[in-house]
Amino acid sequence: MRQLGEMVVEEPVAGSFSHFANRYWGPFAGFMSGWNYWVLYVLVSMAELTAVGIYIQYWWPEVPTWLSAAIFFVAINAINLTHVKVYGELEFWFSIVKVAAIISMIAFGCYLLFSGHGGRRRRWPTCGRTGDFSLTASRAW
Template sequence: MSEKSNQGHDHSMKRGLKNRHMQMIALGASVGTGLFYGSAPTIKLVGPGIIASYALAGLFIFFVMRMLGEMAVREPVSGSFSHFANKYWNGFMGYLAGWNYWTLFMLAGMAELAAIAVYLAYWFPDIPHWLTTLICLVIITAINLINVKAYGEVEFWASFIKIGAIVSMILFGFYLIFTTMGSFPHNFHNLWDNGGFFPNGSWGFLCSLAVVMFSFGGVDLIGITAGEAENPENSLPTAINELLLRILIFYIGTMVVLMSLAPWDKVGLEASPFVQIFEEIGIPAASNILNLVVLVAALSVFNSILYSNSRM
Protein backbone atom coordinates (compact mmCIF):
# COMPACT_ATOMS: atom_id res chain seq x y z
CA MET A 1 0.00 0.00 0.00
CA SER A 2 2.80 2.37 0.92
CA GLU A 3 4.71 1.52 -2.28
CA LYS A 4 1.66 2.27 -4.44
CA SER A 5 1.15 5.53 -2.63
CA ASN A 6 4.74 6.53 -3.29
CA GLN A 7 4.43 5.63 -6.95
CA GLY A 8 1.34 7.79 -7.25
CA HIS A 9 3.22 10.67 -5.67
CA ASP A 10 6.13 10.25 -8.08
CA HIS A 11 3.82 10.69 -11.06
CA SER A 12 1.81 13.58 -9.59
CA MET A 13 4.27 16.19 -10.85
CA LYS A 14 4.17 17.07 -14.55
CA ARG A 15 7.56 17.04 -16.25
CA GLY A 16 7.12 20.37 -18.01
CA LEU A 17 10.67 21.73 -17.76
CA LYS A 18 12.50 21.29 -21.06
CA ASN A 19 16.26 20.91 -21.36
CA ARG A 20 16.68 24.60 -22.32
CA HIS A 21 14.75 25.57 -19.19
CA MET A 22 16.95 23.36 -17.02
CA GLN A 23 20.20 24.70 -18.43
CA MET A 24 19.21 28.36 -18.03
CA ILE A 25 17.76 27.76 -14.55
CA ALA A 26 21.06 26.14 -13.60
CA LEU A 27 22.96 29.09 -15.05
CA GLY A 28 20.83 31.72 -13.39
CA ALA A 29 20.18 29.98 -10.07
CA SER A 30 23.62 30.88 -8.74
CA VAL A 31 23.30 34.55 -9.74
CA GLY A 32 21.17 36.87 -7.63
CA THR A 33 21.27 39.89 -5.38
CA GLY A 34 24.03 38.24 -3.33
CA LEU A 35 26.37 39.02 -6.22
CA PHE A 36 24.94 42.35 -7.37
CA TYR A 37 23.93 43.99 -4.10
CA GLY A 38 25.15 41.80 -1.23
CA SER A 39 28.76 41.96 -2.40
CA ALA A 40 29.15 45.52 -1.05
CA PRO A 41 28.99 44.70 2.71
CA THR A 42 31.08 41.58 2.13
CA ILE A 43 33.80 43.67 0.51
CA LYS A 44 33.82 45.84 3.64
CA LEU A 45 34.59 42.74 5.69
CA VAL A 46 37.46 41.28 3.68
CA GLY A 47 38.56 43.78 1.03
CA PRO A 48 40.02 42.43 -2.25
CA GLY A 49 40.34 39.06 -0.52
CA ILE A 50 36.67 38.54 -1.41
CA ILE A 51 38.05 36.89 -4.55
CA ALA A 52 39.57 34.14 -2.39
CA SER A 53 36.34 33.94 -0.34
CA TYR A 54 34.26 33.21 -3.43
CA ALA A 55 36.86 30.72 -4.73
CA LEU A 56 36.93 28.68 -1.50
CA ALA A 57 33.17 28.78 -0.96
CA GLY A 58 32.57 27.93 -4.61
CA LEU A 59 34.74 24.84 -4.34
CA PHE A 60 32.74 23.58 -1.35
CA ILE A 61 29.45 24.29 -3.15
CA PHE A 62 30.63 22.33 -6.18
CA PHE A 63 31.48 19.25 -4.08
CA VAL A 64 28.10 19.39 -2.31
CA MET A 65 26.23 19.71 -5.60
CA ARG A 66 28.16 16.78 -7.07
CA MET A 67 26.91 14.63 -4.20
CA LEU A 68 23.34 15.88 -4.53
CA GLY A 69 23.53 15.40 -8.29
CA GLU A 70 24.48 11.73 -7.92
CA MET A 71 21.31 11.10 -5.89
CA ALA A 72 19.07 13.34 -8.02
CA VAL A 73 20.01 11.60 -11.28
CA ARG A 74 19.34 8.20 -9.72
CA GLU A 75 16.03 9.36 -8.22
CA PRO A 76 14.76 12.67 -9.73
CA VAL A 77 12.13 13.88 -7.25
CA SER A 78 11.06 17.40 -6.28
CA GLY A 79 11.67 16.79 -2.59
CA SER A 80 15.42 16.66 -3.29
CA PHE A 81 17.64 16.44 -0.20
CA SER A 82 14.64 16.41 2.16
CA HIS A 83 13.33 13.30 0.41
CA PHE A 84 16.78 11.68 0.45
CA ALA A 85 17.27 12.42 4.15
CA ASN A 86 13.88 10.90 4.90
CA LYS A 87 14.55 7.80 2.81
CA TYR A 88 18.18 7.07 3.64
CA TRP A 89 18.46 8.49 7.17
CA ASN A 90 15.16 8.76 9.05
CA GLY A 91 11.84 10.58 8.97
CA PHE A 92 12.82 13.23 11.49
CA MET A 93 15.91 14.30 9.55
CA GLY A 94 13.87 14.59 6.36
CA TYR A 95 11.27 16.63 8.23
CA LEU A 96 13.97 18.86 9.75
CA ALA A 97 15.77 19.39 6.42
CA GLY A 98 12.56 20.31 4.63
CA TRP A 99 11.25 22.78 7.19
CA ASN A 100 14.70 24.29 7.75
CA TYR A 101 14.93 24.93 4.00
CA TRP A 102 11.41 26.38 3.88
CA THR A 103 12.05 28.73 6.83
CA LEU A 104 15.42 29.88 5.49
CA PHE A 105 14.06 30.69 2.05
CA MET A 106 10.95 32.40 3.39
CA LEU A 107 13.33 34.80 5.17
CA ALA A 108 15.55 35.06 2.09
CA GLY A 109 12.48 35.79 -0.03
CA MET A 110 11.62 38.74 2.15
CA ALA A 111 15.20 39.98 1.78
CA GLU A 112 14.88 39.74 -2.00
CA LEU A 113 11.64 41.71 -1.94
CA ALA A 114 13.35 44.38 0.17
CA ALA A 115 16.17 44.54 -2.40
CA ILE A 116 13.60 44.88 -5.20
CA ALA A 117 12.12 47.91 -3.44
CA VAL A 118 15.59 49.47 -3.20
CA TYR A 119 16.25 48.98 -6.92
CA LEU A 120 12.88 50.42 -7.91
CA ALA A 121 13.51 53.40 -5.64
CA TYR A 122 16.47 54.23 -7.89
CA TRP A 123 13.92 55.31 -10.52
CA PHE A 124 10.84 55.98 -8.36
CA PRO A 125 12.07 57.40 -5.04
CA ASP A 126 8.62 58.75 -4.08
CA ILE A 127 6.79 55.40 -4.27
CA PRO A 128 6.57 53.64 -0.86
CA HIS A 129 8.66 50.49 -0.60
CA TRP A 130 5.73 48.46 0.73
CA LEU A 131 3.70 49.17 -2.41
CA THR A 132 6.37 48.04 -4.88
CA THR A 133 6.98 44.96 -2.71
CA LEU A 134 3.27 44.06 -2.74
CA ILE A 135 2.96 44.48 -6.52
CA CYS A 136 5.97 42.24 -7.17
CA LEU A 137 4.69 39.65 -4.71
CA VAL A 138 1.32 39.44 -6.49
CA ILE A 139 2.88 39.18 -9.97
CA ILE A 140 5.38 36.45 -9.06
CA THR A 141 2.75 34.45 -7.17
CA ALA A 142 0.42 34.60 -10.19
CA ILE A 143 3.18 33.24 -12.47
CA ASN A 144 3.80 30.30 -10.15
CA LEU A 145 0.08 29.50 -9.93
CA ILE A 146 -0.24 29.01 -13.71
CA ASN A 147 1.95 25.92 -14.26
CA VAL A 148 5.58 24.80 -14.07
CA LYS A 149 6.15 25.65 -17.75
CA ALA A 150 5.27 29.30 -17.01
CA TYR A 151 7.83 29.34 -14.22
CA GLY A 152 10.43 27.72 -16.49
CA GLU A 153 9.83 30.21 -19.29
CA VAL A 154 10.12 33.23 -16.99
CA GLU A 155 13.33 31.86 -15.47
CA PHE A 156 14.73 31.10 -18.91
CA TRP A 157 14.50 34.73 -20.03
CA ALA A 158 15.45 36.16 -16.63
CA SER A 159 18.58 33.99 -16.58
CA PHE A 160 19.35 34.98 -20.16
CA ILE A 161 19.29 38.65 -19.15
CA LYS A 162 21.40 38.08 -16.03
CA ILE A 163 24.05 35.98 -17.71
CA GLY A 164 24.28 38.29 -20.71
CA ALA A 165 24.70 41.29 -18.45
CA ILE A 166 27.37 39.66 -16.28
CA VAL A 167 29.46 38.51 -19.25
CA SER A 168 29.16 41.98 -20.79
CA MET A 169 30.18 43.66 -17.52
CA ILE A 170 33.22 41.42 -17.14
CA LEU A 171 34.37 42.04 -20.71
CA PHE A 172 33.74 45.79 -20.46
CA GLY A 173 35.42 45.87 -17.05
CA PHE A 174 38.60 44.34 -18.41
CA TYR A 175 38.43 46.81 -21.28
CA LEU A 176 38.37 49.65 -18.73
CA ILE A 177 41.26 48.12 -16.81
CA PHE A 178 43.52 47.83 -19.83
CA THR A 179 42.61 51.14 -21.50
CA THR A 180 42.55 54.79 -20.49
CA MET A 181 38.77 55.13 -20.70
CA GLY A 182 37.23 56.58 -17.53
CA SER A 183 38.99 57.30 -14.24
CA PHE A 184 40.62 53.88 -13.69
CA PRO A 185 44.37 54.40 -14.20
CA HIS A 186 45.59 51.83 -11.67
CA ASN A 187 44.87 48.62 -13.58
CA PHE A 188 45.14 45.81 -10.99
CA HIS A 189 46.88 47.90 -8.32
CA ASN A 190 43.67 48.23 -6.31
CA LEU A 191 43.95 44.52 -5.50
CA TRP A 192 46.92 45.09 -3.19
CA ASP A 193 46.87 48.85 -2.46
CA ASN A 194 44.91 50.31 0.48
CA GLY A 195 46.04 47.81 3.09
CA GLY A 196 46.85 44.76 0.96
CA PHE A 197 44.83 41.82 -0.34
CA PHE A 198 43.47 41.02 3.15
CA PRO A 199 43.30 44.45 4.84
CA ASN A 200 41.23 43.10 7.73
CA GLY A 201 43.29 39.96 8.24
CA SER A 202 42.17 36.38 8.65
CA TRP A 203 39.21 37.35 10.85
CA GLY A 204 37.69 39.44 8.06
CA PHE A 205 38.23 36.56 5.63
CA LEU A 206 36.48 34.06 7.92
CA CYS A 207 33.55 36.42 8.55
CA SER A 208 33.12 36.99 4.82
CA LEU A 209 32.62 33.27 4.19
CA ALA A 210 29.24 33.30 5.96
CA VAL A 211 27.94 36.06 3.67
CA VAL A 212 29.54 34.55 0.57
CA MET A 213 27.91 31.16 1.22
CA PHE A 214 24.56 32.94 1.34
CA SER A 215 25.31 34.37 -2.12
CA PHE A 216 25.40 30.84 -3.52
CA GLY A 217 21.90 30.12 -2.25
CA GLY A 218 19.88 28.88 -5.19
CA VAL A 219 22.24 26.33 -6.72
CA ASP A 220 20.25 23.68 -4.83
CA LEU A 221 17.35 24.53 -7.12
CA ILE A 222 18.92 22.22 -9.71
CA GLY A 223 18.07 19.25 -7.50
CA ILE A 224 14.51 20.40 -6.82
CA THR A 225 13.69 20.92 -10.51
CA ALA A 226 14.71 17.29 -11.17
CA GLY A 227 11.19 16.15 -10.30
CA GLU A 228 9.71 18.15 -13.18
CA ALA A 229 12.47 17.91 -15.79
CA GLU A 230 11.66 16.13 -19.04
CA ASN A 231 15.03 14.34 -19.28
CA PRO A 232 16.71 14.60 -15.86
CA GLU A 233 19.25 11.86 -16.67
CA ASN A 234 20.69 14.11 -19.40
CA SER A 235 20.10 17.67 -18.21
CA LEU A 236 21.12 17.26 -14.55
CA PRO A 237 24.69 15.97 -15.06
CA THR A 238 25.42 18.71 -17.58
CA ALA A 239 24.03 21.44 -15.31
CA ILE A 240 25.98 20.28 -12.24
CA ASN A 241 29.27 19.54 -14.00
CA GLU A 242 29.34 23.07 -15.39
CA LEU A 243 28.72 24.63 -11.97
CA LEU A 244 32.40 25.13 -11.12
CA LEU A 245 33.05 26.89 -14.43
CA ARG A 246 30.09 29.21 -13.85
CA ILE A 247 31.40 30.09 -10.38
CA LEU A 248 34.83 30.91 -11.82
CA ILE A 249 33.38 33.13 -14.55
CA PHE A 250 30.44 34.81 -12.85
CA TYR A 251 31.63 35.29 -9.28
CA ILE A 252 35.41 35.30 -9.35
CA GLY A 253 35.61 37.07 -12.72
CA THR A 254 33.18 39.73 -11.56
CA MET A 255 34.99 40.30 -8.26
CA VAL A 256 38.40 40.61 -10.00
CA VAL A 257 36.95 43.32 -12.25
CA LEU A 258 35.14 45.10 -9.42
CA MET A 259 38.11 45.07 -7.04
CA SER A 260 40.42 46.29 -9.81
CA LEU A 261 38.22 49.19 -10.85
CA ALA A 262 37.37 50.56 -7.41
CA PRO A 263 39.30 50.78 -4.10
CA TRP A 264 37.64 48.32 -1.73
CA ASP A 265 37.16 50.95 1.00
CA LYS A 266 35.21 53.25 -1.32
CA VAL A 267 32.52 50.82 -2.42
CA GLY A 268 29.25 52.24 -1.06
CA LEU A 269 26.35 50.40 0.49
CA GLU A 270 23.49 52.58 -0.78
CA ALA A 271 23.40 51.16 -4.31
CA SER A 272 24.85 48.33 -6.32
CA PRO A 273 28.67 48.65 -6.70
CA PHE A 274 28.25 48.04 -10.43
CA VAL A 275 25.84 50.93 -10.83
CA GLN A 276 28.23 53.24 -8.95
CA ILE A 277 31.18 52.35 -11.17
CA PHE A 278 29.30 53.02 -14.39
CA GLU A 279 28.05 56.32 -13.00
CA GLU A 280 31.69 57.29 -12.41
CA ILE A 281 32.42 56.65 -16.08
CA GLY A 282 29.80 59.21 -17.01
CA ILE A 283 27.42 56.85 -18.81
CA PRO A 284 24.04 57.33 -17.10
CA ALA A 285 22.30 54.95 -19.51
CA ALA A 286 24.63 52.16 -18.42
CA SER A 287 23.73 52.60 -14.78
CA ASN A 288 20.03 52.45 -15.67
CA ILE A 289 20.58 49.25 -17.62
CA LEU A 290 22.53 47.69 -14.77
CA ASN A 291 19.83 48.67 -12.29
CA LEU A 292 17.31 46.91 -14.54
CA VAL A 293 19.52 43.81 -14.55
CA VAL A 294 19.81 43.65 -10.77
CA LEU A 295 16.05 44.16 -10.53
CA VAL A 296 15.49 41.22 -12.87
CA ALA A 297 17.97 39.18 -10.79
CA ALA A 298 16.08 39.88 -7.57
CA LEU A 299 12.70 39.07 -9.17
CA SER A 300 14.18 35.87 -10.59
CA VAL A 301 15.52 34.76 -7.22
CA PHE A 302 12.19 35.40 -5.49
CA ASN A 303 10.41 33.53 -8.29
CA SER A 304 12.69 30.54 -7.70
CA ILE A 305 12.23 30.74 -3.93
CA LEU A 306 8.45 30.59 -4.32
CA TYR A 307 8.80 27.65 -6.70
CA SER A 308 11.26 25.66 -4.57
CA ASN A 309 9.41 26.23 -1.29
CA SER A 310 6.13 25.02 -2.81
CA ARG A 311 7.88 21.81 -3.95
CA MET A 312 9.74 21.25 -0.72
Protein backbone atom coordinates in the same frame (compact mmCIF):
# COMPACT_ATOMS: atom_id res chain seq x y z
CA MET B 1 23.96 16.82 -4.77
CA ARG B 2 25.60 13.94 -6.52
CA GLN B 3 24.82 11.63 -3.60
CA LEU B 4 21.21 12.80 -3.65
CA GLY B 5 21.07 12.00 -7.36
CA GLU B 6 22.44 8.53 -6.69
CA MET B 7 19.83 7.96 -3.99
CA VAL B 8 17.03 9.05 -6.32
CA VAL B 9 18.28 6.72 -9.06
CA GLU B 10 18.46 3.83 -6.60
CA GLU B 11 15.12 4.57 -4.96
CA PRO B 12 12.83 6.71 -7.17
CA VAL B 13 10.07 8.08 -4.93
CA ALA B 14 7.83 11.11 -4.99
CA GLY B 15 9.30 13.53 -2.51
CA SER B 16 12.32 15.67 -1.86
CA PHE B 17 15.54 15.15 0.03
CA SER B 18 13.62 15.28 3.30
CA HIS B 19 12.14 11.89 2.35
CA PHE B 20 15.62 10.38 2.33
CA ALA B 21 16.52 12.11 5.60
CA ASN B 22 13.35 10.64 7.10
CA ARG B 23 14.03 7.16 5.77
CA TYR B 24 17.74 6.86 6.55
CA TRP B 25 18.25 9.18 9.54
CA GLY B 26 14.89 9.05 11.20
CA PRO B 27 11.68 11.06 11.38
CA PHE B 28 13.21 13.95 13.32
CA ALA B 29 15.89 14.51 10.64
CA GLY B 30 13.25 14.39 7.91
CA PHE B 31 11.02 16.82 9.78
CA MET B 32 13.86 19.24 10.50
CA SER B 33 15.32 19.16 6.99
CA GLY B 34 11.93 19.79 5.40
CA TRP B 35 11.00 22.67 7.68
CA ASN B 36 14.52 24.12 7.59
CA TYR B 37 14.36 24.16 3.79
CA TRP B 38 10.98 25.90 3.84
CA VAL B 39 11.93 28.49 6.47
CA LEU B 40 15.20 29.38 4.73
CA TYR B 41 13.45 29.84 1.39
CA VAL B 42 10.86 32.10 3.02
CA LEU B 43 13.58 34.17 4.71
CA VAL B 44 15.69 34.45 1.55
CA SER B 45 12.64 35.36 -0.53
CA MET B 46 11.65 38.11 1.87
CA ALA B 47 15.22 39.43 1.95
CA GLU B 48 15.25 39.59 -1.86
CA LEU B 49 11.89 41.36 -1.93
CA THR B 50 13.18 43.86 0.63
CA ALA B 51 16.23 44.49 -1.56
CA VAL B 52 13.96 45.05 -4.56
CA GLY B 53 11.91 47.51 -2.53
CA ILE B 54 15.03 49.40 -1.45
CA TYR B 55 16.34 49.60 -5.03
CA ILE B 56 13.00 50.80 -6.37
CA GLN B 57 12.79 53.39 -3.60
CA TYR B 58 16.31 54.57 -4.47
CA TRP B 59 15.26 55.29 -8.06
CA TRP B 60 11.70 56.44 -7.26
CA PRO B 61 11.65 57.80 -3.70
CA GLU B 62 7.91 58.43 -3.76
CA VAL B 63 7.12 54.70 -4.11
CA PRO B 64 6.88 52.99 -0.71
CA THR B 65 9.14 50.00 -0.14
CA TRP B 66 6.25 47.72 0.82
CA LEU B 67 4.35 48.51 -2.40
CA SER B 68 7.17 47.59 -4.77
CA ALA B 69 7.95 44.47 -2.72
CA ALA B 70 4.27 43.48 -2.86
CA ILE B 71 4.12 44.02 -6.63
CA PHE B 72 7.20 41.87 -7.19
CA PHE B 73 5.83 39.24 -4.79
CA VAL B 74 2.63 38.98 -6.85
CA ALA B 75 4.58 38.95 -10.13
CA ILE B 76 6.96 36.21 -9.01
CA ASN B 77 4.12 34.06 -7.69
CA ALA B 78 2.14 34.60 -10.90
CA ILE B 79 5.14 33.38 -12.91
CA ASN B 80 5.62 30.37 -10.63
CA LEU B 81 1.94 29.40 -10.85
CA THR B 82 1.77 29.43 -14.65
CA HIS B 83 1.91 26.39 -16.87
CA VAL B 84 5.27 24.62 -17.04
CA LYS B 85 5.77 25.55 -20.70
CA VAL B 86 5.21 29.25 -19.99
CA TYR B 87 7.48 29.09 -16.94
CA GLY B 88 10.24 27.44 -18.96
CA GLU B 89 9.92 30.02 -21.72
CA LEU B 90 10.11 32.88 -19.23
CA GLU B 91 13.15 31.36 -17.54
CA PHE B 92 14.79 31.02 -20.96
CA TRP B 93 14.32 34.72 -21.72
CA PHE B 94 15.37 35.79 -18.22
CA SER B 95 18.57 33.77 -18.57
CA ILE B 96 19.30 35.45 -21.92
CA VAL B 97 18.94 38.83 -20.20
CA LYS B 98 21.35 37.73 -17.44
CA VAL B 99 23.95 36.41 -19.90
CA ALA B 100 23.67 39.57 -22.03
CA ALA B 101 24.15 41.72 -18.92
CA ILE B 102 27.28 39.80 -17.90
CA ILE B 103 28.74 39.98 -21.42
CA SER B 104 28.04 43.71 -21.64
CA MET B 105 29.67 44.31 -18.24
CA ILE B 106 32.77 42.40 -19.32
CA ALA B 107 32.90 44.33 -22.61
CA PHE B 108 32.47 47.67 -20.82
CA GLY B 109 35.19 46.73 -18.33
CA CYS B 110 37.55 45.84 -21.16
CA TYR B 111 36.71 49.15 -22.85
CA LEU B 112 37.52 51.08 -19.67
CA LEU B 113 40.68 49.06 -19.12
CA PHE B 114 42.15 49.36 -22.60
CA SER B 115 40.83 52.71 -23.86
CA GLY B 116 42.35 54.91 -21.20
CA HIS B 117 38.95 56.29 -20.16
CA GLY B 118 38.93 54.39 -16.89
CA GLY B 119 39.81 57.37 -14.78
CA ARG B 120 42.97 58.48 -13.05
CA ARG B 121 45.64 55.82 -12.79
CA ARG B 122 46.98 55.27 -9.35
CA ARG B 123 49.89 53.08 -8.48
CA TRP B 124 49.98 52.58 -4.68
CA PRO B 125 53.40 53.99 -3.92
CA THR B 126 52.88 53.36 -0.22
CA CYS B 127 50.78 50.19 -0.68
CA GLY B 128 47.87 51.60 1.32
CA ARG B 129 46.17 49.78 4.17
CA THR B 130 45.60 46.55 2.27
CA GLY B 131 49.11 46.48 0.91
CA ASP B 132 50.66 47.06 4.33
CA PHE B 133 48.66 44.20 5.76
CA SER B 134 49.59 41.91 2.87
CA LEU B 135 53.25 42.72 3.31
CA THR B 136 53.08 42.03 7.06
CA ALA B 137 51.12 38.82 6.54
CA SER B 138 53.58 37.56 3.95
CA ARG B 139 56.44 38.00 6.43
CA ALA B 140 54.56 35.93 9.00
CA TRP B 141 54.79 32.86 6.79
